[in-house]
Amino acid sequence: MNDENAPAHGIEADLPAIDFHSPGRFAIHNPETGGTIASSREPAPFILGDHSHLERFHTPEQAQAHTLALLQQATxxxxxxTPDLEPLLYNHGSVLDACTRFLLASPKNRLRxxxxxxxxxxxxxxxxxQLAQRVTSNLHIRKLNPDNINEESAYLLADGRGLLLRPQPDLPAGYALxxxxxxARQQQARFDQAWDTSLLDPDLRSFLL
Incomplete structure (x- = not known):
């Protein structure tokens, strides 16, 4: 599972580029029914802040496992x-449980x-x-400003050192660090810049209030 090569995206010149070749299209975008997958999920067996190898993945199941590992270990x-809160990755009971525990662990914890x-x-x-309706103090959801067209990827950042990135959001393939x-710091800067110009969409406002 270890691989020294993975996709390069938003990496500054002072870091070596990560080469990545997609194995093909997998259609990670989810069915219009929006249903969740009932099966249980297990996190990837890697420790946030300790595991130094780059982990490349290609399947939805691998993407789910790395996502859950980062969510469960963030403190x-x-x-x-994300383009649309991708149900295949994030609309699952294990994800809800991990995010709930994270948010309730400390009022200083923040999920954006x-x-x-x-x-x-x-x-x-x-x-x-639904979680955002119940935990309003440290879970914030906003819409990307349409003027910000430079970011094509989908990614998750955890505690300033963990990163899961998929260069093409309609594919499951990507890498986890x-x-x-x-x-992580460079990707965080991209996120913060986009967040500073983001919008609270009327649909989100009416749903969350």
């Missing part, structure tokens, strides 16, 4: 950049979600939107 900060289009999760329902503060 300070989580940032999610930045998405391109809230129409689908608002219309079909989503567990993280569990202890790379340099790349």
């Amino acid at each position: 300070q900060s989580l940032c999610l950049f 979600i930045l998405l391109r289009d809230p129409t689908r999760p608002v219309r079909q329902g989503h567990r993280l939107l 569990y202890n790379d503060p340099g790349r």
Whole structure:
């Protein structure tokens, strides 16, 4: 599972580029029914802040396992950049439980979600939107400013050192880093810049209030 090569995206010149070749299209975008997958999920067996190898993945199941591992182990900060809260990855009971524990562990913990289009999760329902209705102080969801067209990927940041990145959001393929503060910091800067110009969409406002 270890691989020294993975996708390069938003990496500054002071860090070596990560080469990545997609194995093909897998259609990670989810069915219009918006249903969740009932099967249980297990997190990937890697430790946030300790595991130094880059982990490349290709399947939805691997993407789910790395996502859950980062969500369960974060203790300070989580940032999610997603096109539409991708139900295949995030609309699952294990994800809801991990995010709930994270938010309730400390009032200083913060989960920020930045998405391109809230129409689908608002219309079909989503567990993280329901959580945002209950935990309003440290879970924030906003819409990407349409003027910000430079970010094509989907990614998750955890505690300033963990990063899961998929260069093409309609594919499950990507890579996970569990202890790379340099790349996580650079991706965090991209997220913060997009967050500073983000919007509170009327659909989100009416749903969350």
